[in-house]
Amino acid sequence: MKKSILWAASLAVLSLGVVLPVMSSFASAGPIENACNRSERKAANRQLCACIQQVADMTLKGGDQRRAVAFFKDPEKAHKVWMSKTDSDDAFWERYKAFGAQAQAYCGG
Template sequence: MKNVSISGKTVPFAPEPRQDGSAHSTEAELMKFLTNTALVLALALPMSIASTVPADAGSTIERACMKSNRRAASKPLCGCIQRVADQMLTRSEQRMAAKLFKDPHRAQEMRQSDRESHEVFWKKYKAFGKSAGNICQ
């Protein structure tokens, strides 16, 4: 068994025995291991976001989502969006984002605003929207 470094962490790597009975790893085996590890981590990330939210997390976004007149709004979808918001936005930013659910015109005004705080929020809000769109399909 030998150790390999993945993202700065050393993990054990035990290659499967080859047909000739030796246990020496080849570069192909190592690449296969690293690729599989990366795939597992990539698939686990959305699950970790969904499962690491504290029980007392706010539901500001979830409530605004459910109250919106969007056909796709559902408890599971809005709950997922809330979990992403809990990971990416502060409580204050969540309250501001909830207002945008209620009044889409306000979003347009904020996006075009010259205020630096609106610009900072808008960038975070866009990143949140992209993440929620990818995770909460």
């Protein structure tokens, strides 16, 4: 079940790794944590969503985080960015892929 929420956060990720302590509260949640907590995925829980947000804070700037939030609501948007041929979409996708790999490594257990 955890993989379904991580899939939304990482879509094209293939690797795993280390554990990161979770010290975030819902009151100070970032955009990705909020979207994760509000998602209808069964694997979503506060601890997992907080972990994913911590990774986002380490790997994505605010604008990239806000852009990635849309993928929780509509995974088709991620597909469109992935298929896009623009340099800006390609650069974003590389950052997003790195975020997804880190989130899976830290939070995937």
